Amino acid sequence: METIGQFFYRLNEDYGINFPVFYDAWEFWRFAEGIVTTLELSVICVVMSLVVGLVGSWLQGAAFAPIRWLVYAYIQFFRNTPPLAQLYFFYFGLGSIMPRVVNDMGVPQAILGNYEWAVISLTLFAGAFNIEIFRSGIEAVPTTTVEAARALGYSRLKSYIHVIFPLAIRICMPGLTNNLVNLLKTTAIAYAIGVSEVLYVANQIWAVEFNVPEMMNLVLITYLIIVSSFVRLTTVVSRRMRVPGFNW
Amino acid sequence: MHNSSTTPKLGRGQPMPVVGAPPKERLFCRYTGLPFTRITLWHGCILLVTLLLMASGAAAATQTDELSVLGTLIKWTPLLFQGFLLNLLMSALAMGIGTAIGVFLGLAQISLMPPVRTSSWLLTQLLRNSPWLVTLFYVMYLIPFEFEVFGVLVIMPDWVKATFGLSLPVLANVSEIVRGGIQSIPETQWEASTSLAFSRKQTLWMIVIPQCLKRMLPPWMNLYAIVTMATVLGNIVGVSEALTLTRDILASEAKTDMLLPMYGYILVFFFLYIYPISRLTIYLERKWTVKG
Numbered sequence: 001m002e003t004i005g006q007f008f009y010r011l012n013e014d015y016g017i018n019f020p021v022f023y024d025a026w027e028f029w030r031f032a033e034g035i036v037t038t039l040e041l042s043v044i045c046v047v048m049s050l051v052v053g054l055v056g057s058w059l060q061g062a063a064f065a066p067i068r069w070l071v072y073a074y075i076q077f078f079r080n081t082p083p084l085a086q087l088y089f090f091y092f093g094l095g096s097i098m099p100r101v102v103n104d105m106g107v108p109q110a111i112l113g114n115y116e117w118a119v120i121s122l123t124l125f126a127g128a129f130n131i132e133i134f135r136s137g138i139e140a141v142p143t144t145t146v147e148a149a150r151a152l153g154y155s156r157l158k159s160y161i162h163v164i165f166p167l168a169i170r171i172c173m174p175g176l177t178n179n180l181v182n183l184l185k186t187t188a189i190a191y192a193i194g195v196s197e198v199l200y201v202a203n204q205i206w207a208v209e210f211n212v213p214e215m216m217n218l219v220l221i222t223y224l225i226i227v228s229s230f231v232r233l234t235t236v237v238s239r240r241m242r243v244p245g246f247n248w
Numbered sequence: 249m250h251n252s253s254t255t256p257k258l259g260r261g262q263p264m265p266v267v268g269a270p271p272k273e274r275l276f277c278r279y280t281g282l283p284f285t286r287i288t289l290w291h292g293c294i295l296l297v298t299l300l301l302m303a304s305g306a307a308a309a310t311q312t313d314e315l316s317v318l319g320t321l322i323k324w325t326p327l328l329f330q331g332f333l334l335n336l337l338m339s340a341l342a343m344g345i346g347t348a349i350g351v352f353l354g355l356a357q358i359s360l361m362p363p364v365r366t367s368s369w370l371l372t373q374l375l376r377n378s379p380w381l382v383t384l385f386y387v388m389y390l391i392p393f394e395f396e397v398f399g400v401l402v403i404m405p406d407w408v409k410a411t412f413g414l415s416l417p418v419l420a421n422v423s424e425i426v427r428g429g430i431q432s433i434p435e436t437q438w439e440a441s442t443s444l445a446f447s448r449k450q451t452l453w454m455i456v457i458p459q460c461l462k463r464m465l466p467p468w469m470n471l472y473a474i475v476t477m478a479t480v481l482g483n484i485v486g487v488s489e490a491l492t493l494t495r496d497i498l499a500s501e502a503k504t505d506m507l508l509p510m511y512g513y514i515l516v517f518f519f520l521y522i523y524p525i526s527r528l529t530i531y532l533e534r535k536w537t538v539k540g
Contacts, residue, residue, distance in 0.1 A: 073294060076519075076523060077515075077519065079526065080473070080477075080519050080522040080523045080526055081515045081518045081519050081522070082476075082477035082479075082480040082491075082515075082518055083477065084480045084481055084483065084484075085480055085491055085511065085514055085515050085518065086515065088491065088495075088511050089508075089511035089512060089515055092511060093507050093508035093509075093510070093511035093512065094508060095507075096504050096505075096507040096508060097508055185379040185380070186379070187379075188379035188380075188381040188382060189381060191381065191484065192483070192484050199379075199381065199382065199385070212389045213390055216382070216389065216390065219382055219385075220382055220386070223377070227377045227378075228377065
């Protein structure tokens with residue numbers, strides 16, 4: 001550890017290539033916290049958006065037409081408007097009409113902070129895409145398979161749980177991976193409302209150290225590592241889930 | 249579909265398809281029982297009404313009459329529209345630059361020379377997997393805003409730099425679309441054309457590419473919609489596009505009850521432009537699906 005610190009310290013002293021993150025403990029922990037925040041945001045949003053996708057694709061099969069229209073409207077709204085504008089709409093727009101609570105210090109404070117709004121906004125954004133993806137997966141399950149399940153006496157729900165959904169999830173794995181990677185990348189916009197994720201922290205560091213190129217490269221590499229590890233993970237998962245004849 | 253009361257039901261009152269019955273266009277989703285609705289811009293209108301209702305609700309909550317909210321929106325519409333035009337200009341330019349470079353990069357990805365193939369693949373992956381905002385920052389911070397060309401000082405406006413920044417991820421995406429499109433053409437086509445004595449270049453330009461142009465158009469249009477939405481990121485780096493203007497207007501109005509309707513309004517702006525494009529994309533995709 002010490003030698004790495006010395007190396008980067010020398011790099012800065014001799015060549016002016018400044019990576020304070022690697023020789024200054026304070027900056028190191030600050031950047032590490034930024035990475036942790038990004039990862040947290042990503043994991044929470046991925047899980048919640050999958051839930052939104054599941055519930056939404058289930059609601060789309062509702063007998064009550066207005067529910068379907070609502071789901072459709074939700075999907076189209078979130079798919080066809082800029083995520084950053086959505087984030088502002090939530091954080092500044094909805095945040096302005098939310099009731100305020102008094103915190104421990106006796107100061108009125110918004111119920112939801114910027115981090116919570118970022119989670120909500122990103123979840124709804126990715127969830128809209130997930131509904132579509134799940135639905136296309138469900139539609140791609142061969143009719144014959146559905147009929148076979150029904151013929152064997154599976155009820156609508158049971159055939160869903162035991163036959164259709166397990167096949168659908170395998171079919172829509174590529175699309176799902178794509179969308180979730182997109183979500184990981186979109187978490188960067190939380191920067192705009194001051195969530196201290198990687199980009200925001202890097203910005204704080206280069207504002208002090210004037211080392212924009214170094215920090216930018218570090219941020220880029222961080223994101224590439226996060227994205228590529230996620231893709232690796234999904235590859236492993238889909239290989240595990242392979243079913244003969246459904247090897248997408 | 250054949251309608252008789254004797255057939256067993258498949259949930260939600262759908263008759264069992266009869267074996268050998270002529271296939272007809274489905275009115276309902278195969279399993280979810282979801283009707284394939286042909287919904288037009290209705291949703292945009294419903295959205296608008298909902299937002300206005302929300303706005304009036306917010307206005308009522310803050311004891312101002314709702315007309316003032318609506319009036320304020322109408323008052324600022326021309327300015328917002330100007331900002332929106334800048335968004336459109338940026339997206340068109342980024343798309344143009346990205347496509348021009350991306351097509352070459354995509355073709356380089358299927359080159360026969362390993363170094364060319366590998367390096368173009370690497371560049372594509374690098375730009376495709378980094379967040380748009382990060383590439384935008386790269387260009388904004390690391391490219392000088394003025395440089396000399398033949399002794400003339402050229403000053404680059406912010407929005408031009410932002411456009412370049414946005415065209416980086418675009419070219420990577422176009423590169424992937426091109427590669428995927430070309431590789432989606434069956435190997436047999438290549439073999440057949442080789443046996444007919446077409447050279448590799450001829451095969452590519454006269455046989456393969458004409459066939460996959462149709463396949464590549466829908467994803468390309470999708471990408472255009474994404475780029476249009478991404479131009480809003482210009483707000484973060486100080487380009488005065490629609491979202492930035494929205495914030496400026498809100499700052500000048502200094503009324504908290506305008507926040508929600510105003511941001512809703514800008515969302516509607518984008519929705520009305522992008523929704524038709526995405527419908528058209530879906531339509532073309534369905535129309536050109538290769539019946540395998």
